Amino acid sequence: MITTQNIVHRFGDAVALSGVSLTIPDGEFVVISGPNGSGKTTLVRHFNGLLSADEGTVLVDETPVEENLVAARTRVGMVFQHPRDTFVSATVGADVAFGPENLGLPREEIDRRVETSLSAVGMADRRDARIDTLSGGECQRVAIAGALAMEPAHLVLDEPFTGLDGPARESVVSHLETLSTSGTGIIVVTHDLRDVWSLADRAVALRDGKIAVDGSPEETASELARIGIRTP
Numbered sequence: 032m033i034t035t036q037n038i039v040h041r042f043g044d045a046v047a048l049s050g051v052s053l054t055i056p057d058g059e060f061v062v063i064s065g066p067n068g069s070g071k072t073t074l075v076r077h078f079n080g081l082l083s084a085d086e087g088t089v090l091v092d093e094t095p096v097e098e099n100l101v102a103a104r105t106r107v108g109m110v111f112q113h114p115r116d117t118f119v120s121a122t123v124g125a126d127v128a129f130g131p132e133n134l135g136l137p138r139e140e141i142d143r144r145v146e147t148s149l150s151a152v153g154m155a156d157r158r159d160a161r162i163d164t165l166s167g168g169e170c171q172r173v174a175i176a177g178a179l180a181m182e183p184a185h186l187v188l189d190e191p192f193t194g195l196d197g198p199a200r201e202s203v204v205s206h207l208e209t210l211s212t213s214g215t216g217i218i219v220v221t222h223d224l225r226d227v228w229s230l231a232d233r234a235v236a237l238r239d240g241k242i243a244v245d246g247s248p249e250e251t252a253s254e255l256a257r258i259g260i261r262t263p
């Protein structure tokens with residue numbers, strides 16, 4: 032479970048988050064939307080301690096994130112926009128193995144996780160492929176596999192569909208659906224709710240660093256429309 036309690040985040044004089052309280056239970060599929068600059072990326076970066084709040088507290092499984100960063104980053108996996116810039120290894124398998132290696136896991140366990148994670152995104156046969164030969168959609172799937180190899184309770188994806196064509200989006204969405212069905216909590220930051228609307232348990236929208244909308248997709252569709260966020 033991820034809990035933010037009244038968090039405030041400032042960049043200099045600019046207030047990016049202005050008192051956000053949110054609880055995301057294990058297994059929940061949440062979409063986070065909102066206008067440009069409303070604080071979406073800033074918010075999710077608090078979920079595993081990539082940013083720390085100026086005020087308020089972030090808890091992962093009831094432990095403050097800063098008390099155990101490794102636990103927070105193991106429980107909450109993060110996949111960023113433009114994953115091509117975040118790969119650390121030359122090949123798919125080596126990149127996916129990187130996180131588990133840093134946890135100091137035995138080789139057999141690392142191999143098992145790489146295999147399972149790549150299978151989960153339909154890339155098991157590309158283990159030895161060079162990263163620089165992958166398409167945008169394949170990069171996104173490998174980035175998801177890298178996060179999955181940490182066996183997170185929650186997978187956070189920040190604008191995972193940017194730059195992907197229709198078939199690539201469909202492929203990423205279908206893998207998210209499989210993960211969600213198998214119990215992984217999914218948190219997707221997106222401007223475009225069309226892809227994930229039918230999968231979401233909950234829709235949260237930020238505006239001016241505050242939660243403007245929070246509820247089930249059915250409950251929130253008209254409120255989202257009122258603040259200019261289109262739903263399918």
Ligand SMILES: Nc1ncnc2c1ncn2[C@@H]1O[C@H](COP(=O)(O)OP(=O)(O)OP(=O)(O)O)[C@@H](O)[C@H]1O
Pocket residue numbers: 042045046047065066067068069070071072073074
């Ligand atoms: N590193 C930074 N330094 C200064 N200001 C920042 C920084 N990162 C974000 N901000 C500001 O904080 C506010 C929230 O930004 P954030 O990226 O969280 O919004 P967002 O909702 O994810 O936007 P977008 O939809 O454009 O990605 C914006 O006003 C942004 O300009």
